[in-house]
Amino acid sequence: LKIAAVIPAAGVGSRMQLSYPKQYLKIAEKTVLQHTQEKLSQLNYLSHLAIAVSADDPYFATLNLQDERIVKVIGGETRADSVLNALRALQADAPDWVLVHDAARPLVTVADIDNLVQSCLAADEGGILAAKVKDTIKRGTSHIETTVPRDTLWQALTPQFFRFNELLQALTDAKQAGSEITDEASAMERLGYPVRLVAGRSDNIKITSPEDYELACFLLTKTGK
Numbered sequence: 001l002k003i004a005a006v007i008p009a010a011g012v013g014s015r016m017q018l019s020y021p022k023q024y025l026k027i028a029e030k031t032v033l034q035h036t037q038e039k040l041s042q043l044n045y046l047s048h049l050a051i052a053v054s055a056d057d058p059y060f061a062t063l064n065l066q067d068e069r070i071v072k073v074i075g076g077e078t079r080a081d082s083v084l085n086a087l088r089a090l091q092a093d094a095p096d097w098v099l100v101h102d103a104a105r106p107l108v109t110v111a112d113i114d115n116l117v118q119s120c121l122a123a124d125e126g127g128i129l130a131a132k133v134k135d136t137i138k139r140g141t142s143h144i145e146t147t148v149p150r151d152t153l154w155q156a157l158t159p160q161f162f163r164f165n166e167l168l169q170a171l172t173d174a175k176q177a178g179s180e181i182t183d184e185a186s187a188m189e190r191l192g193y194p195v196r197l198v199a200g201r202s203d204n205i206k207i208t209s210p211e212d213y214e215l216a217c218f219l220l221t222k223t224g225k
C-alpha cells in the first residue's frame, strides 16, 4: 500500500499581515514549514512528501530539508490548485492513498495522523481530522439571527486522507466546475463520497492571524509538542 503526503505551502499568508509568507515565520530557530515537515517525516510509511511552494519563493531553497522523500512542486493560485499540482507531480508513482496537511499546522501530532490513517484504512473510506465545536455558535451579521445547535458541528482540520485517484478526480472536477473549495473533503463531498470525521486534538491549530502565531509559539516551545 503506497501512501504519499502533500504539504500545501504556497500561500501568501495575507491575514498574517507580514512582508513574507507565514510558513517562514520562525519558532525556536526553525520555520513553521520545517516544524510541519518534521512531523510528517516521522511517518516512515510515506513514499513521497510533496511540498507545494510558490514559483517565486526565495525561502524554500535555503531551508536545507533533510528527508530524501521530499519533492518540491510549484503551487497554484488557490490552495486547491497547489494540492492539485502536487497530486499531478506524484501521479507517476501511483500512490494508493494521500495525506494532505497544511504547512500552517505545525502542531499536529504523529499520534493523531496515525489514528486518521488507521481509521480510514480499516473502514476503507477517506476522512479528515476534525474537532467538535466547543463554543455556542451564532448566525447573524450585526445581530444574532439564530443560535446554531452545535452537537453535530465540527471544525475541519488537516491532515485529510483520501484515495489518491479519487482525490485527483474530485479536485480536477471541482476546478472544471469553478467550484470554490477550501479543503479536500469539500471536493470529495461534491462528488458524493463518504468522508469520515476522525476526532483530533483541538490544539492542531492553523496559524492564520498573529494571535495564532503566539499560541503556536507557546505550544511548540513551552509544552514541547
Ligand code: CTP
Pocket: 007, 008, 009, 010, 011, 012, 013, 014, 015, 016, 021, 023, 052, 075, 076, 077, 078, 079, 080, 082, 083, 102, 103, 104, 105, 206, 207, 208
Ligand atoms: N496554500 C497553498 N497555495 C495557495 C494558498 C494556500 O499552498 N495558493 C497553503 C498555505 O501555504 C497554507 C495552507 O494552504 O499552508 C492553508 O491556507 P491558508 O491558511 O489560507 O494560508 P494562506 O492562503 O497563505 O493565508 P491567507 O488566506 O491569510 O492569505
Ligand code: MG
Pocket: 011, 079
Ligand atoms: Mg488562504
